[in-house]
Amino acid sequence: MRGSFAGIEMNIWLDGLIRVLLIVGVMTVVVMGLIYIERKVLARFQMRLGPTRTGPVGLLQSVADALKLVAKEDFRPAKADPWVFEFAPYFVFVPIFLMFVAIPFTLGWQIRVLDLGLFYLLAVSSVNIVGWVMAGWSSDNRYAMLGALRAVAQAISYELPLVMSVIAVAMVANSLNLNEIVRDQAVVPNIVWQPLPFFIFFVAMLAELNRPPFDISVGESEMVGGPYVEYSGIRWSMFFLAEYAAMFILSLLVAAVFLGGGAWPFGEELGPLWQLLLTAIKASLVMFVIFWVRATVPRLRIDQLMSFSWKVLLPVAFAQIVVNGLILVYEMPNAATNVLLALTSGAGVVFVGWVINRNINRPRPRPVLLNRAAVAAAAGARSEAAR
């Protein structure tokens, strides 16, 4: 069999090897850059400077961290399950890198163009939950176990709104091929017609990534790191790598599915490099908002987290699908369909905002420690009897 990479015919194994190396190389460098940028951006949000000592303006901080992590002891607790413990990082790490395959960087250029690209991405993205459970179970540590269970509960709960919101968009774009979805947005990006799925996707994405404010499974102040407690050195760094890689990939996905990827606003005439730049800018914006949310919103409780997913996001996502179906089935002229979609979806965003607002500002019932009226009545009865 023959494959071709960048127009050059070659052995299919060589082709595959080049693609895999490309993924791993690009992802590692991107993740190291992302960690540095996150630290810098977060520092500015807190009016600090962030890393400045390593290299010019701290640019080599990630390199220093990586070297430190590689050089550290790869420690395993005595009672840990050796095989499961050692393999858990790969189960988190590999699915995330598999997601990279279907991401459209430019129109028509990705590692592999898949007809069911969106479906593939969503299917692969949930496999890493297995890795968390493995890590939590095998660590022989209560925090790890609790953290893993929380992570699983959270990931499964938010998987559904994530998938449903993307389905709503796929209905509008009439395709599951990411390339087609991007091409479809050459004039107006999907976020205009489908703001509600964008909102749901963004929130569910934060939860899937275990980013604040949904980081209860790894929250340092309560779970001391969750499933990663017992990990150190290179294995811990693989978890970390996977986390940031997932953030990068999902940001690219948001850029492609909702913000028009390389197609909007200049269409297909643009060269692939400019399209790549456009995608990168959009993904960076999404990541900036992720950092921004991290710097702002405090961590949720687990009950708030679950009820928000099951009681708000999921019903609203289903409603969006039903409404989309009702609008699209009549095959009205394009403009009317689009306006209707935008109106209903916008109303949905307002509704979700109202629900969140109402719940945040709801008066909290206070625990009643002592029923003062009953106590007073009893005291009165006693004094009556004494008289």
Added chain:
Amino acid sequence: MIGILKSMSVTMSTFLRKPVTREYPEMHRELPERDRAFPILLWAAEDNEPFCTGCHACERACPVECMTVLMKDNPNHKSVGGESSRRKIIDKFWIDYARCMRCNICVEVCNFDAIAMNNTWGGHEKSVYDRADLVMDLPQLLSQSRSGELKPWVAP
């Protein structure tokens, strides 16, 4: 939701502000004139000798006994043909900066305004590898005042 958006705008405003961090070893904040580092001796430029007459007032007042003072007859006094009006002058002076607790008492008891608290960054950045290096002798104690590094300060 409105609250979340408000807080997002607050964090954005902090993002756009200038960081408050000062990168200390490269960048020194200006110290106030009455900043209180370790005590040093002052140099009387007009007589070209220290103000200190070695009267032991500071040594006696020092609560942690970090000072050692030795006095001598001033070789530059008018009675022996010099110009100075100081009959006695400091011979040797040691302050153990490792003991000093920067209480300012020596400055307050000095009858000749001959000792002052260092108000330069040089008075703070005194780290050494050996405690013995923190015992300052007379030339070291006088050098900052003599070279004019010390900022003139107003007594409270």
